[in-house]
Amino acid sequence: MSRKEQRRKEWIARVADFRASGQSMKAWSNQNHVSKDQLRYWLRTLRENTGPAESVFIKSF
Template sequence: MTKAELRKEWEARVATFVASGQSTTAWCAAHNLKPHQLRYWLRKLNPKGTPTATPSQWVSLELNDISPNEDRNGLVVRVGQAVIEVVGS
């Protein structure tokens, strides 16, 4: 396979990856590729460092109880086992 053919093949793979919205690990597992190979080609085909992944999207949030509570003086965010707590002064 020539360098030009290899590059074309990886351009197609990168386009498929970006369109999938999957993580590098998940996409590579589904396509029997190693994540480091994909990361290499992402850098090689995008040398200026512009983002190739889909942009983040905000999710709307409805608050059921919006009454003030003096006992709560901060914010706690839990995602899985990770916890972020911001306490007001």
């Protein structure tokens, strides 16, 4: 698995965790030691660039 693929899988899990948490972006980002801008970037990137199977997985959380 390439570094890019590994990073994408990590962020798919982070985005799912964020959505399941019910927290605000700011609160979740602070708790998980990532910037709010990183979270916003990955939310947008995964929403725009996911295939049908991945988008169902991401939206289910």
